[in-house]
Amino acid sequence: MGLSVLTEEENTIRDAIHQLVRDTIAKTSAEFDRTQTFPRVNMELLGKQGYLGMIVDPQWGGGGATYLAQTLVVEAIAAADPATAVIYEVHNSLHIEGIWRYGTDVQKARYLPSLCQGTAIGAFAITEANAGSNAAALTTRAERHGDRYILNGRKMFITSAGEADRYLVFATVDPSLGERGITAFIVEKGSQGLSFGPPEDKMGIRASRTSELILDNVEVPVDQRLGEEGQGYAMALYLLDGGRIGIAAQSIGIMTTALERSLAYARQREQFGEPIGHYQGVQWRLADMATDLHAARMMTYEAARRREEGPSQRPLFAMAKLFASEKAVQHAADAIQIFGGYGYMREYGVERLLRDAKVTEIYEGTSEMMRLVIASRLLKNYDLDNI
Ligand SMILES: Cc1cc2nc3c(=O)[nH]c(=O)nc-3n(C[C@H](O)[C@H](O)[C@H](O)COP(=O)(O)OP(=O)(O)OC[C@H]3O[C@@H](n4cnc5c(N)ncnc54)[C@H](O)[C@@H]3O)c2cc1C
Structure with missing residues (x-):
């Protein structure tokens, strides 16, 4: 249907x-x-x-x-x-x-x-040790020498670093220009001077590799610059708008599994002579999970539908990520609660939902950054007819 x-x-x-x-x-x-x-x-x-x-x-x-x-x-x-x-x-x-x-x-x-x-496989590298939420503070340097740039710097927490074949790397051609100096480059794996840190030992999404990316005098031909000098920061923000819709979708996937697993367990687990799903304390949790899931889905689908409107709808993309990711974390914990002690055991695979969900509130912009994006636009000129 x-x-x-x-x-x-x-x-x-x-x-x-x-x-x-x-x-x-x-x-x-x-x-x-x-x-x-x-x-x-x-x-x-x-x-x-x-x-x-x-x-x-x-x-x-x-x-x-x-x-x-x-x-x-x-x-x-x-x-x-x-x-x-x-x-x-x-x-x-x-x-x-x-x-x-x-x-x-x-x-x-x-x-x-x-x-x-x-x-x-492609990756995206903007974050640095001292430039996370404030990515515009990045210090990775790109210096032009004739028909090439020389890149130097270190990128932190890069998804697929070491596994990916190509990297969109954001570097500044002139630190005095601030975000207007940031420029994007396509850097290929195997480039001389490009290396990677060991895989981070993460709480969740453990099959994905997250590593440092190190640029030590990496030569990048001018024809591997993406866009013009100074356009990189606006590009990154534009791409992250879409990325946030993607992380909202990732969160919805986790919520779906949390609800499916919880429903199945509530039907079959018996205590006090009844399936636990007969008790209102469990039912209300399930009802709230389903309602949140539906709301998160509609917000995310609407954001995806309006992705082409670009930065003018940035608050919609941020709202979808903010709501879906926070609900995913909450629902993962709810699922563990419904499973009781079994939920806490690795064998049942429910604890993994919480380990995997937590990062959705952090990467591609933390929940706090999402609230800043939404609030700053609300206070400026955002048309409430959009929501
Ligand atoms: C598993 C994983 C994969 C990642 N993959 C990538 C990737 O592929 N490419 C990439 O470039 N980056 C990647 N990142 C980096 C990620 O985007 C950053 O971790 C994230 O943006 C937060 O930056 P930070 O960790 O430096 O935290 P910080 O910016 O130091 O923030 C610390 C805390 O302070 C809060 N805070 C900061 N400023 C404010 C403020 N003004 N108001 C209120 N609160 C504030 C934050 O919300 C947070 O709670 C990844 C991170 C993880 C964990």
Whole structure:
């Protein structure tokens, strides 16, 4: 039957990706989490099945689908494997979309087909040790020497660092210009002077690799600069708008699993001679979880539908991420509570929901940053008719 807010094609994609995830990604998810195995195999599969670069036009190897279709794919993957979901999301929303929107035709022809096929993985590197929420304070330097730039600096907490084949790296060509000096570069793995720290030992999304990226006199030809000098910061913010919709979708995937697992358990677990789902204390929790899930979904789908409106709708993208991520963390804890002591045991796979959910409130802009984005625009000129 499908959701009325989706087109027929989007509903078809939604059914198909859920089926694919059930048959494949879901089966290896717990093992990959336990062994911290990078799920390259999932990315290759998604590429073969046409789920990478979905919004890119077919001319460059993409699918020509809507932004909402891609959002549905993040959600479906996250319901089974939030680690693959974030790798997918960074690859598509931050890396591929960057090249597709801002690249020259030569760059698109050179980079997009392999990214859309899944034979190359893309990453996005802006954060530094002293430039997190305030990314504009980055100090990684790009100095021009003739037809190349020399990049020096260190990037922190980079998703897929060491595994990805290409990196969108943000560096300043002139620190005195502040954010107007920030410029984006496509840096290829294997470049001399490019190295990576060891994988971070994370609380959750353990199959995704997060590492430092180190640039030590890395030479980048001018034709690997993305856009013009000084455009990088605006680009990063634009891409992160989409990324936030993706993280909202990742959160919804986690919420869906939290609710499904909780319902199944509430039906079968008996205490005091009744299934625990007969008790109002449990029922109300389930009802609230379902209501939040529906609200988060509608907010996220609306944000995805309006993605093309760009920065003018930045508060909508931030609201979707803020609401969905905070609810995902809450619902993961609710699911553990419904499972009682069993929920606390790794064997039941419910504690993982909380480990995986927590980071959705942090990356691609913390909840506090989302509130700042929303409030500052509300106080300026945001048209309340949008919400
Ligand atoms: C698993 C993981 C993967 C990541 N992947 C990537 C990636 O692929 N690429 C990339 O570039 N980065 C990545 N990041 C970095 C991520 O985006 C940053 O961690 C995030 O933006 C927060 O920055 P920070 O960690 O330096 O925290 P800080 O900015 O130091 O914030 C610390 C706390 O202070 C709060 N705070 C800061 N300023 C304010 C303020 N003005 N008002 C109120 N509160 C404030 C924050 O909300 C937070 O609670 C990743 C991070 C993680 C954990």
